[in-house]
Amino acid sequence: MNKKLFDVAIIGAGVVGASIARKLSSYNLKVALLEKECDVSFGVSKANSGIIHGGFHHGSEYLKSKLEVQGNRMFDQLEQELHFPFKRCGIIVAAFSIEEMKTVEQLYMNGISNKVVGIEMCNQRRMLALEPKLNTDVVGGLYAPAGGIIEPYRFVFSLVESALKNGVELFTNFKVVASAENSGIYEVTSEMGNTIFSKWIVNSSGLFADEISTIFNAEKFEITPRKGEEFLLDRNSAARTDHVVFPVPDSVSKGILVIPTVEGTTMLGPTAIPQKSKEDVSTTSINLDMVFSSARRMVP
Ligand SMILES: Cc1cc2nc3c(=O)[nH]c(=O)nc-3n(C[C@H](O)[C@H](O)[C@H](O)COP(=O)(O)OP(=O)(O)OC[C@H]3O[C@@H](n4cnc5c(N)ncnc54)[C@H](O)[C@@H]3O)c2cc1C
Structure with missing residues (x-):
């Protein structure tokens, strides 16, 4: 694999990483989507209940409520653009x-x-x-x-397909295990020894976000x-x-x-x-x- 320089490397191709990849693909940026599994949507996003929530389980003081209501309203347009069930x-x-x-x-x-x-x-x-x-x-x-x-996994596939058409590069079997920062550029290394370089990193690794955060010397937290x-x-x-x-x-x-x-x-x-x-x-x-x-x- 060539040692490529990207503007943004997104770690994790679940619904969060896929949505971010699609959004960033509408800008003039070189974007890499890195996924440890052999395909996208192999994490929690493949096996959830598939519900687009109604926005009433929590009060307006929670960011989650705001995002739930905004996200819910986006789905008619998303369906028209991406054709998922x-x-x-x-x-x-x-x-x-x-x-x-x-x-x-x-x-x-x-x-x-x-x-x-x-x-x-x-x-x-x-x-x-x-x-x-x-x-x-x-x-x-x-x-x-x-x-x-x-259909939760079809939604992620649709998002990623759209992002790839717009120029995002997908790297599967790329489990991020190490990083090094030099003059504002991150060197990101996979378990198999492949490397990419990126100016910005997005951590959308779901349940593993605490481990990725540690690898990049960022915020310390633990996911239970x-x-x-x-x-x-x-x-x-x-x-x-x-x-x-x-x-x-x-x-x-x-x-x-x-x-x-x-x-x-x-x-x-x-x-x-x-x-x-x-x-x-x-x-x-x-x-x-x-x-x-x-x-x-x-x-x-
Ligand atoms: C049983 C269940 C039912 C649910 N039902 C609903 C529902 O009906 N509606 C709803 O809105 N939410 C639901 N949720 C929550 C929802 O599924 C999650 O919030 C969502 O899927 C999280 O997406 P994600 O992209 O953050 O994580 P994930 O889908 O887990 O994606 C993270 C990705 O990062 C990859 N990754 C991890 N570590 C690395 C690494 N080192 N290098 C490269 N890649 C890495 C993983 O392989 C994975 O593909 C449910 C959750 C569960 C458990």
């Missing part, structure tokens, strides 16, 4: 007690303060009209019509991984809903969802289990049973 199927949050309705009220207030379009508090009748497969014990809930679903196990049902499943169905969230996670995927299957999950290894993607029957019974509470 996307559907604005809407999101509902189902409450099964008066206590849970208090949290729904808070989610609604979050949505209002985040300027979420069309968000609605619903009574039992409205919930069952929206989603007839819901457990009839539902007492009410929330409806966010702008929420949607995508959490594993999410999901259950995929086939296209004939009677559990398929019209909307993404959320339970009322707790302080740890958004809970176990019922997700009608863009492929026509139904996904149940995820769990959110703290763990040591960043690479352990194993599943256990105990957790999958837990996913199944939590989803059944909402959609019997």
Whole structure:
């Protein structure tokens, strides 16, 4: 490999690195996208729930809320430009007690303060009209019509294909293991001994961002991984809903969802289990049973 000089080297070709690569490809810059795996979207971005969130889970004091709402609004144009599977199927949050309705009220207030379009508090009748497969014990809930679903890996492929057409260079099997800085130019070395040079580095290495930060003598922080196990049902499943169905969230996670995927299957999950290894993607029957019974509470 030639020792090339780039303006920007982006480390990690998940949804974040791919989006940054596409954006930078519209400027007059030489951009490298470096990925340790043999293809793009091999990290968390290949196996998430594919939900384009509704922007109501957190209050307006969080940057995440602002980005969620702005990001959600971008998807109609992104779909037109990049042609990946996307559907604005809407999101509902189902409450099964008066206590849970208090949290729904808070989610609604979050949505209002985040300027979420069309968000609605619903009574039992409205919930069952929206989603007839819901457990009839539902007492009410929330409806966010702008929420949607995508095929997560197809989205990343589309972003990268667009970036490559615009001149970005992709280096796969390039696991960044070392860097050295000399007169404002970074020498970036892969595990296989290949090297590129770049004036700027973008760290979009997901779960490994703490390790990359250390390699570049940047900010020190530690990522504590959490594993999410999901259950995929086939296209004939009677559990398929019209909307993404959320339970009322707790302080740890958004809970176990019922997700009608863009492929026509139904996904149940995820769990959110703290763990040591960043690479352990194993599943256990105990957790999958837990996913199944939590989803059944909402959609019997
Ligand atoms: C079970 C689950 C469900 C989720 N569901 C949703 C959802 O429905 N909606 C939503 O918005 N979010 C969801 N998320 C969160 C979402 O998936 C992540 O926020 C997102 O995928 C992170 O993207 P990323 O590009 O930062 O990381 P990644 O996709 O992990 O990309 C990082 C890339 O960096 C590469 N890399 C790492 N180290 C190096 C190195 N040394 N050299 C070169 N390359 C390197 C990796 O191989 C990887 O390809 C979910 C997460 C989980 C776990």
